[in-house]
Structures are given as structure tokens and as C-alpha cells.
Amino acid sequence: xxxxxxxxxxxxxxxxxxxxxxxxxxxxxxxxxxxxxxxxxxxxxxxxxxxxxxxxxxxxxxxxxxxxxxxxxxxxxxxxxxxxxxxxxxxxxxxxxxxxxxxxxxxxxxxxxxxxxxxxxxxxxxxxxxxxxxxxxxxxxxxxxxxxxxxxxxxxxxxxxxxxxxxxxxxxxxxxxxxxxxxxxxxxxxxxxxxxxxxxxxxxxxxxxxxxxxxxxxxxxxxxxxxxxxxxxxxxxxxxxxxxxxxxxxxxxxxxxxxxxxxxxxxxxxxxxxxxxxxxxxxxxxxxxxxxxxxxxxxxxxxxxxxxxxxxxxxxxxxxxxxxxxxxxxxxxxxxxxxxxxxxxxxxxxxxxxxxxxxxxxxxxxxxxxxxxxxxxxxxxxxxxxxxxxxxxxxxxxxxxxxxxxxxxxxxxxxxxxxxxxxxxxxxxxxxxxxxxxxxxxxxxxxxxxxxxxxxxxxxxx
Numbered sequence: 143x144x145x146x147x148x149x150x151x152x153x154x155x156x157x158x159x160x161x162x163x164x165x166x167x168x169x170x171x172x173x174x175x176x177x178x179x180x181x182x183x184x185x186x187x188x189x190x191x192x193x194x195x196x197x198x199x200x201x202x203x204x205x206x207x208x209x210x211x212x213x214x215x216x217x218x219x220x221x222x223x224x225x226x227x228x229x230x231x232x233x234x235x236x237x238x239x240x241x242x243x244x245x246x247x248x249x250x251x252x253x254x255x256x257x258x259x260x261x262x263x264x265x266x267x268x269x270x271x272x273x274x275x276x277x278x279x280x281x282x283x284x285x286x287x288x289x290x291x292x293x294x295x296x297x298x299x300x301x302x303x304x305x306x307x308x309x310x311x312x313x314x315x316x317x318x319x320x321x322x323x324x325x326x327x328x329x330x331x332x333x334x335x336x337x338x339x340x341x342x343x344x345x346x347x348x349x350x351x352x353x354x355x356x357x358x359x360x361x362x363x364x365x366x367x368x369x370x371x372x373x374x375x376x377x378x379x380x381x382x383x384x385x386x387x388x389x390x391x392x393x394x395x396x397x398x399x400x401x402x403x404x405x406x407x408x409x410x411x412x413x414x415x416x417x418x419x420x421x422x423x424x425x426x427x428x429x430x431x432x433x434x435x436x437x438x439x440x441x442x443x444x445x446x447x448x449x450x451x452x453x454x455x456x457x458x459x460x461x462x463x464x465x466x467x468x469x470x471x472x473x474x475x476x477x478x479x480x481x482x483x484x485x486x487x488x489x490x491x492x493x494x495x496x497x498x499x500x501x502x503x504x505x506x507x508x509x510x511x512x513x514x515x516x517x518x519x520x521x522x523x524x525x526x527x528x529x530x531x532x533x534x535x536x537x538x539x540x541x542x543x544x545x546x547x548x549x550x551x552x553x554x555x556x557x558x559x560x561x562x563x564x565x566x567x568x569x570x571x572x573x574x575x576x577x578x579x580x581x582x583x584x585x586x587x588x589x590x591x592x593x594x595x596x597x598x599x600x601x602x603x604x
Contacts, residue, residue: 175410
């Protein structure tokens with residue numbers, strides 16, 4: 143569906159969530175790689191344009207706004223927590239007075255875009271004042287029960303405490319998610335009176351008010367009750383994370399990605415992966431990572447917020463963070479691209495090699511046991527095992543510049559700031575502190591000295 147111009151969305155996200163036992167506002171907790179409220183806004187975005195989304199904030203309002211502000215939505219602060227009806231009513235001045243209003247909850251991350259589209263279409267195409275989402279539960283204890291009228295519309299919502307024994311047997315429950323005719327919403331929402339027991343204003347009472355005014359309310363019955371799972375404690379958070387990640391791996395596999403033992407793999411919602419890429423067990427692909435086609439990601443590897451081109455092989459137990467990896471690169475096993483690296487096409491980064499803020503040239507190789515930090519390395523360079531760039535002097539970081547086709551021997555120590563020009567050699571075991579010109583051999587080690595009989599003399603003294 144395309145976004146609808148006369149459709150507003152109100153997302154209720156003001157609660158702290160005391161049962162989470164956390165200092166963090168409930169909607170900021172993450173599942174599937176995003177904050178709970180981000181999933182809700184992403185699902186609603188299929189029908190609601192950003193400027194028509196209103197998020198009601200309360201606890202840690204500044205943090206929620208900081209997270210969501212880049213999306214272009216609007217915010218209303220519920221200073222006093224007086225219930226869902228009150229939260230909706232304070233949006234009156236920002237929300238459209240005609241068209242439809244979609245009412246969602248910031249702690250329901252499993253509601254799908256398809257279901258939201260169905261909800262809006264049901265309301266648009268019917269002669270109802272509102273449509274609400276319901277589902278069937280085998281154990282509906284604690285939920286408001288849906289009482290149906292003879293024509294199938296919703297006659298009432300009866301809360302658990304007020305339900306009769308027969309009503310408690312009803313398995314259809316209220317989700318609290320609505321699509322309402324905006325004109326009728328703003329005409330009647332102010333008529334909701336505070337609950338005598340709690341003093342809060344509950345949006346569920348709007349159904350009875352609309353019926354009393356001669357209007358009908360429809361119900362959209364969902365087959366999957368997981369979609370309306372609200373997160374109130376860590377156990378539910380873990381279940382939502384499991385479901386979201388299972389959805390993600392399923393969709394990727396349908397799109398042509400091979401994932402072995404998908405139940406062991408964690409792939410965030412924002413990740414993109416190309417066709418014929420193979421993901422091994424126990425990998426984590428996180429954040430806004432983009433992986434091209436025909437890649438292999440080895441078991442136990444973690445890739446975060448990185449861009450990986452086509453035909454890249456990442457071996458087992460590697461870490462790639464905030465880096466760009468061009469096509470045909472081989473990484474690992476046991477490599478660490480710590481942060482802000484750019485590995486050019488066809489390069490090899492081998493086992494126990496760490497890169498940090500390094501540009502590694504096309505076709506260059508560092509196959510074993512090296513640390514390359516704050517460096518710019520040209521094409522066709524060979525970095526011998528045990529080589530390190532000494533980039534930190536105790537106060538500042540310094541750059542190491544290595545030109546094309548340089549050969550750096552094993553166990554070399556390159557003390558930055560340093561420049562090694564193209565087509566030069568560095569002898570194994572050297573400590574290099576001065577610039578190396580092109581076509582030169584740099585040797586930075588003392589001459590070997592052998593002392594015959596030294597071992598025997600030492601043993602006698604002992």
C-alpha cells in the first residue's frame with residue numbers, strides 16, 4: 143500500500159514499564175536489532191507518512207525523541223500518566239480532524255506491515271466508526287474480552303475484573319490497536335470518564351461510547367496472537383527477539399540467501415544480504431550491514447554496521463566493524479577489522495591480523511599475526527607475519543603510509559609517523575623509524591654476534 147494522506151498515526155510510548163525492572167524506558171529496549179518503538183514505526187510507515195506520525199512520549203522523553211527524530215515524526219509529551227485515553231486526547235491539536243487515525247503501542251514490535259494495511263483497509267471500506275484488532279487465546283486471563291453483537295460487530299469490551307463467569311470463557315481478546323474515524327474520535331474521546339478504581343482514562347471505553355452514539359465498531363481477527371504481544375518483562379522481550387530474528391532469516395532465505403542452522407544466527411532488521419551468499423551457523427550480522435551476492439560468512443563471525451561487496455569470503459570467527467570491504471577480498475579466519483577500515487578489491491587479511499582505521503590496498507596481503515592501525519597501505523603490498531604499526535606515542539595517534547608493491551618482512555616494527563615509498567623492501571626483524579625511499583632496502587637491526595662457549599660458561603656459574 144502507498145501512504146494515505148488523510149491517515150494519522152498515534153503511537154503510545156510514554157510508559158516506563160516497571161515490570162521490566164530497568165532504568166531504561168520500555169520502548170527503548172531492543173529486540174531484533176532495533177528499539178521496540180522503531181519496529182512499530184517501521185510497520186506503520188507502509189501506510190502513514192512520517193509527518194503524520196505522532197509519538198506520545200513521557201518517561202525518558204528526551205531519549206525517545208533523540209532516537210526517533212530523524213524519522214520526521216511529531217511528538218507530544220504526556221507529563222502526567224493518566225491512561226491511554228488521555229494519551230490519545232492530548233494529540234488532538236496535532237492530529238488531523240478528518241480521515242482516519244491509527245492508534246498503536248510502542249511496546250508491540252511484532253505487528254506486521256501487512257496487518258496494519260489490513261486494519262486500515264477494513265476501516266476504509268466498511269461503514270464503521272472504528273475497527274480494532276482482536277485475536278483468540280486459549281488462556282485469555284488478564285485480557286479484555288470481546289463481546290460480539292448479533293451482526294458480528296463489537297458490542298463491548300469487558301475487562302477481566304468486570305467479566306462474568308460466562309464472559310471469562312470467551313477466548314477473543316482486545317489488543318488495544320484501533321483504526322478510528324478521526325472526526326468521531328475527536329468528537330467522543332473527551333467523553334471517556336476516569337476509571338473509578340484507578341482514576342485513569344482508558345481508550346477501551348470509547349467502544350461503548352461510539353455504540354451508544356449509534357455507531358458500529360468492527361473487529362479484525364488475527365490468526366497469529368504473537369503479532370499483538372506487548373512487551374512487559376524480559377521474558378517477553380526475549381520471545382519477541384526470537385520471533386523477529388526468525389522472520390528475518392526466513393525472508394532472507396526466501397530471497398535467495400543460504401543460512402545454515404538459522405536458529406543459531408542473529409541478523410538485525412536493517413541488514414541487507416544479496417543472493418547466493420552463504421551464512422554459516424552462530425554468526426551475528428548486526429546494525430545497518432549490507433552484504434553483497436556470492437559471499438561466504440564463516441561460523442561464529444560478527445559483522446556490524448559494515449558494507450561488504452560481492453564475492454567476499456569471511457572465514458570463521460572474524461569481527462568486522464564499521465568497515466568497507468570490496469569485492470573478492472578474503473578475511474580470516476580469526477581476523478579483526480576493528481573499526482573504520484577500507485579493504486580494497488582482492489586483498490587478503492589473514493588469521494590473527496587486526497586492522498584499525500586502515501585503508502588496505504587492492505591485492506595486498508597480511509596473512510598472519512599483524513597489527514595495522516592508522517595506516518594507508520597501497521596496492522600489491524606484502525605484510526610479513528608479526529608486523530606492527532606503532533601508531534601511538536602515548537599522547538597522539540600517527541599515520542603510517544606504505545606505497546604500492548612494498549615488501550615488509552616478518553616481525554617488522556613500523557614506528558609512526560612513517561612513510562615507506564613504493565617498490566621498497568623492509569628487512570625482517572627491523573625497527574623502522576625513518577622514511578624509506580622507493581627501490582631501497584631498509585634494515586633496522588643490529589649485526590648478529592655469536593659467542594662460542596657462552597652457554598657452557600653460564601651453566602658453570604649457575
